[in-house]
Amino acid sequence: KAGVTQTPRYLIKTRGQQVTLSCSPISGHRSVSWYQQTPGQGLQFLFEYFSETQRNKGNFPGRFSGRQFSNSRSEMNVSTLELGDSALYLCASSSSGGTRETQYFGPGTRLLVL
Amino acid sequence: AQSVTQLGSHVSVSEGALVLLRCNYSSSVPPYLFWYVQYPNQGLQLLLKYTSAATLVKGINGFEAEFKKSETSFHLTKPSAHMSDAAEYFCAVMGLGGSQGNLIFGKGTKLSVKP
Numbered sequence: 001k002a003g004v005t006q007t008p009r010y011l012i013k014t015r016g017q018q019v020t021l022s023c024s025p026i027s028g029h030r031s032v033s034w035y036q037q038t039p040g041q042g043l044q045f046l047f048e049y050f051s052e053t054q055r056n057k058g059n060f061p062g063r064f065s066g067r068q069f070s071n072s073r074s075e076m077n078v079s080t081l082e083l084g085d086s087a088l089y090l091c092a093s094s095s096s097g098g099t100r101e102t103q104y105f106g107p108g109t110r111l112l113v114l
Numbered sequence: 115a116q117s118v119t120q121l122g123s124h125v126s127v128s129e130g131a132l133v134l135l136r137c138n139y140s141s142s143v144p145p146y147l148f149w150y151v152q153y154p155n156q157g158l159q160l161l162l163k164y165t166s167a168a169t170l171v172k173g174i175n176g177f178e179a180e181f182k183k184s185e186t187s188f189h190l191t192k193p194s195a196h197m198s199d200a201a202e203y204f205c206a207v208m209g210l211g212g213s214q215g216n217l218i219f220g221k222g223t224k225l226s227v228k229p
Contacts, residue, residue, distance in 0.1 A: 004157075033216060043204065043219035056209075056216055090157055092217075100146055100165040100208075103217060105157035 002027065004093050004106035012112045018079040021109045025072050025093030031055075032074040033103060034066060037088040046089075049074050050097050078111075086113045116141045116207045120220035128228045133192040135223045137179075137205030140186065146208040147188045148217065149179055153201045161203075164188060175199070200227045 005024045013019050025032050033056075034046040045058040049068035068074045072093075078085055088110050092103035121136040139145055146165050150158040162173025169181040179190045188205060202224045206217040 045216040
Protein backbone atom coordinates (compact mmCIF):
# COMPACT_ATOMS: atom_id res chain seq x y z
CA LYS A 1 0.00 0.00 0.00
CA ALA A 2 1.45 3.37 -0.96
CA GLY A 3 2.16 5.79 1.85
CA VAL A 4 1.18 9.41 2.22
CA THR A 5 2.53 11.53 -0.59
CA GLN A 6 3.08 15.27 -0.60
CA THR A 7 3.86 17.57 -3.47
CA PRO A 8 5.93 19.51 -4.07
CA ARG A 9 8.74 18.48 -1.75
CA TYR A 10 10.48 21.85 -1.88
CA LEU A 11 9.20 25.29 -2.63
CA ILE A 12 10.65 28.80 -2.63
CA LYS A 13 8.32 31.79 -2.59
CA THR A 14 8.60 35.49 -1.84
CA ARG A 15 6.71 37.51 0.73
CA GLY A 16 3.20 38.39 -0.29
CA GLN A 17 2.77 35.46 -2.64
CA GLN A 18 0.43 32.57 -2.05
CA VAL A 19 1.18 28.86 -2.13
CA THR A 20 -0.79 25.61 -2.44
CA LEU A 21 0.49 22.33 -1.08
CA SER A 22 -0.98 18.95 -1.89
CA CYS A 23 -1.38 15.75 0.12
CA SER A 24 -2.58 12.34 -1.03
CA PRO A 25 -3.49 10.07 1.89
CA ILE A 26 -3.09 6.34 2.15
CA SER A 27 -5.72 4.58 0.08
CA GLY A 28 -8.90 4.16 2.10
CA HIS A 29 -8.02 6.82 4.66
CA ARG A 30 -10.57 9.56 4.97
CA SER A 31 -8.97 11.83 7.57
CA VAL A 32 -6.17 14.20 6.65
CA SER A 33 -4.40 16.47 9.13
CA TRP A 34 -1.85 19.18 8.48
CA TYR A 35 1.00 20.22 10.75
CA GLN A 36 3.59 22.97 10.61
CA GLN A 37 7.10 22.25 11.87
CA THR A 38 9.55 25.05 12.66
CA PRO A 39 12.71 25.10 14.79
CA GLY A 40 11.21 27.66 17.13
CA GLN A 41 7.65 26.44 17.59
CA GLY A 42 8.11 22.75 16.90
CA LEU A 43 5.21 20.74 15.52
CA GLN A 44 1.89 22.54 15.53
CA PHE A 45 -1.49 21.36 14.33
CA LEU A 46 -3.08 23.36 11.53
CA PHE A 47 -6.34 21.61 10.69
CA GLU A 48 -7.99 18.29 10.01
CA TYR A 49 -10.35 17.28 7.24
CA PHE A 50 -12.69 14.33 7.16
CA SER A 51 -15.06 13.54 4.31
CA GLU A 52 -14.47 16.94 2.71
CA THR A 53 -15.31 18.84 5.90
CA GLN A 54 -12.96 20.68 8.21
CA ARG A 55 -13.49 18.97 11.52
CA ASN A 56 -10.84 20.55 13.69
CA LYS A 57 -8.65 23.65 13.51
CA GLY A 58 -5.54 24.84 15.31
CA ASN A 59 -4.57 28.39 16.25
CA PHE A 60 -3.38 29.75 12.94
CA PRO A 61 -4.52 32.92 11.17
CA GLY A 62 -7.07 32.86 8.39
CA ARG A 63 -4.29 33.09 5.80
CA PHE A 64 -3.96 29.34 6.29
CA SER A 65 -6.78 27.40 4.70
CA GLY A 66 -7.39 23.98 3.33
CA ARG A 67 -9.81 21.74 1.58
CA GLN A 68 -10.42 18.09 0.91
CA PHE A 69 -11.72 16.50 -2.23
CA SER A 70 -14.08 13.57 -2.67
CA ASN A 71 -11.12 11.22 -3.19
CA SER A 72 -9.73 12.35 0.20
CA ARG A 73 -6.83 14.24 -1.33
CA SER A 74 -6.24 17.49 0.49
CA GLU A 75 -4.72 20.83 -0.33
CA MET A 76 -3.44 23.52 1.97
CA ASN A 77 -3.22 27.14 0.91
CA VAL A 78 -1.30 29.97 2.50
CA SER A 79 -2.03 33.45 1.22
CA THR A 80 0.04 36.60 1.65
CA LEU A 81 3.14 34.69 2.69
CA GLU A 82 5.30 35.99 5.53
CA LEU A 83 8.90 35.15 6.35
CA GLY A 84 7.69 33.27 9.42
CA ASP A 85 5.74 30.86 7.24
CA SER A 86 9.01 29.20 6.26
CA ALA A 87 8.61 25.69 7.63
CA LEU A 88 8.22 22.03 6.93
CA TYR A 89 4.54 21.29 6.33
CA LEU A 90 3.56 17.75 7.16
CA CYS A 91 0.43 15.95 6.20
CA ALA A 92 -0.85 12.92 8.05
CA SER A 93 -3.65 10.51 7.24
CA SER A 94 -5.66 8.05 9.28
CA SER A 95 -8.64 5.87 8.61
CA SER A 96 -11.26 7.98 10.32
CA GLY A 97 -9.33 10.32 12.59
CA GLY A 98 -10.30 8.52 15.76
CA THR A 99 -8.38 9.19 18.94
CA ARG A 100 -6.91 5.68 19.07
CA GLU A 101 -5.85 5.63 15.46
CA THR A 102 -2.34 6.03 14.21
CA GLN A 103 -1.62 9.02 12.02
CA TYR A 104 0.72 8.22 9.15
CA PHE A 105 2.88 11.09 7.99
CA GLY A 106 4.12 12.07 4.58
CA PRO A 107 7.67 13.30 3.90
CA GLY A 108 6.60 16.93 4.07
CA THR A 109 6.88 20.01 1.90
CA ARG A 110 9.69 22.36 2.83
CA LEU A 111 8.62 25.95 2.15
CA LEU A 112 11.12 28.79 2.13
CA VAL A 113 9.78 32.33 2.04
CA LEU A 114 12.25 35.01 0.96
CA ALA B 115 -5.89 21.00 28.00
CA GLN B 116 -3.41 18.34 27.08
CA SER B 117 0.31 19.06 26.88
CA VAL B 118 3.56 17.16 26.53
CA THR B 119 6.97 17.92 27.99
CA GLN B 120 10.13 16.24 26.77
CA LEU B 121 13.04 16.65 29.15
CA GLY B 122 16.31 17.26 27.33
CA SER B 123 16.42 18.67 23.82
CA HIS B 124 19.64 16.74 23.14
CA VAL B 125 20.70 13.35 24.44
CA SER B 126 23.99 11.70 23.58
CA VAL B 127 24.78 8.04 24.23
CA SER B 128 27.51 5.64 23.20
CA GLU B 129 26.76 2.80 20.83
CA GLY B 130 25.55 -0.16 22.87
CA ALA B 131 24.43 1.97 25.81
CA LEU B 132 20.91 2.34 27.15
CA VAL B 133 18.70 4.92 25.50
CA LEU B 134 16.26 6.78 27.75
CA LEU B 135 14.18 9.62 26.37
CA ARG B 136 11.80 11.27 28.82
CA CYS B 137 8.24 12.34 28.21
CA ASN B 138 5.70 13.69 30.68
CA TYR B 139 2.14 14.48 29.76
CA SER B 140 -0.64 16.54 31.19
CA SER B 141 -4.14 15.24 30.71
CA SER B 142 -7.23 15.18 32.86
CA VAL B 143 -8.38 11.88 31.40
CA PRO B 144 -6.53 8.71 30.34
CA PRO B 145 -4.46 9.82 27.37
CA TYR B 146 -3.51 8.21 24.13
CA LEU B 147 0.24 8.61 23.76
CA PHE B 148 2.60 8.20 20.84
CA TRP B 149 6.30 8.25 20.10
CA TYR B 150 7.42 9.26 16.64
CA VAL B 151 10.91 9.37 15.13
CA GLN B 152 12.07 11.79 12.47
CA TYR B 153 15.18 11.23 10.39
CA PRO B 154 16.77 14.22 8.63
CA ASN B 155 14.66 15.60 5.80
CA GLN B 156 11.95 13.04 6.34
CA GLY B 157 8.48 12.89 7.81
CA LEU B 158 7.51 11.29 11.10
CA GLN B 159 7.47 7.55 11.59
CA LEU B 160 5.47 5.92 14.38
CA LEU B 161 7.61 4.02 16.88
CA LEU B 162 4.86 2.94 19.26
CA LYS B 163 1.59 4.01 20.83
CA TYR B 164 -0.31 3.59 24.08
CA THR B 165 -4.09 3.38 23.92
CA SER B 166 -4.98 2.14 27.43
CA ALA B 167 -4.19 -1.51 26.92
CA ALA B 168 -0.90 -2.88 28.33
CA THR B 169 1.19 -0.30 30.16
CA LEU B 170 4.42 -1.59 28.64
CA VAL B 171 4.32 -0.96 24.94
CA LYS B 172 6.75 -2.47 22.48
CA GLY B 173 7.50 -0.73 19.24
CA ILE B 174 9.68 -1.05 16.20
CA ASN B 175 13.48 -1.15 16.12
CA GLY B 176 13.72 -2.49 19.69
CA PHE B 177 12.13 0.53 21.37
CA GLU B 178 9.60 0.29 24.17
CA ALA B 179 7.83 2.69 26.49
CA GLU B 180 6.09 2.32 29.81
CA PHE B 181 2.98 4.24 30.72
CA LYS B 182 3.07 5.31 34.39
CA LYS B 183 -0.11 7.05 35.41
CA SER B 184 1.17 7.97 38.89
CA GLU B 185 4.13 9.78 37.34
CA THR B 186 2.25 11.00 34.24
CA SER B 187 5.17 9.69 32.23
CA PHE B 188 5.69 7.74 29.03
CA HIS B 189 9.47 7.41 28.74
CA LEU B 190 11.02 5.75 25.69
CA THR B 191 13.81 3.21 26.16
CA LYS B 192 16.03 0.94 24.14
CA PRO B 193 18.50 -1.42 25.83
CA SER B 194 21.33 -0.99 23.35
CA ALA B 195 21.78 2.03 21.08
CA HIS B 196 22.74 1.62 17.46
CA MET B 197 24.26 4.24 15.20
CA SER B 198 21.12 4.12 13.07
CA ASP B 199 19.06 5.33 16.06
CA ALA B 200 20.47 8.85 15.69
CA ALA B 201 17.42 10.97 14.92
CA GLU B 202 14.91 13.29 16.55
CA TYR B 203 12.21 11.75 18.70
CA PHE B 204 8.83 13.26 19.45
CA CYS B 205 6.36 12.32 22.13
CA ALA B 206 2.74 13.22 21.41
CA VAL B 207 -0.65 13.02 23.07
CA MET B 208 -3.90 12.83 21.21
CA GLY B 209 -6.12 15.80 21.80
CA LEU B 210 -9.42 15.20 23.51
CA GLY B 211 -12.63 17.13 23.71
CA GLY B 212 -12.40 20.23 21.56
CA SER B 213 -9.01 19.19 20.27
CA GLN B 214 -10.05 15.70 19.34
CA GLY B 215 -8.39 14.37 16.26
CA ASN B 216 -5.09 16.20 16.45
CA LEU B 217 -1.74 15.32 17.96
CA ILE B 218 -0.11 17.61 20.50
CA PHE B 219 3.64 17.22 20.29
CA GLY B 220 6.50 17.76 22.65
CA LYS B 221 9.44 19.88 21.49
CA GLY B 222 11.45 16.83 20.53
CA THR B 223 14.69 15.22 21.70
CA LYS B 224 17.61 14.88 19.33
CA LEU B 225 19.47 11.65 19.96
CA SER B 226 23.15 11.36 19.06
CA VAL B 227 24.94 8.01 19.13
CA LYS B 228 28.72 8.01 19.53
CA PRO B 229 30.78 5.13 18.14
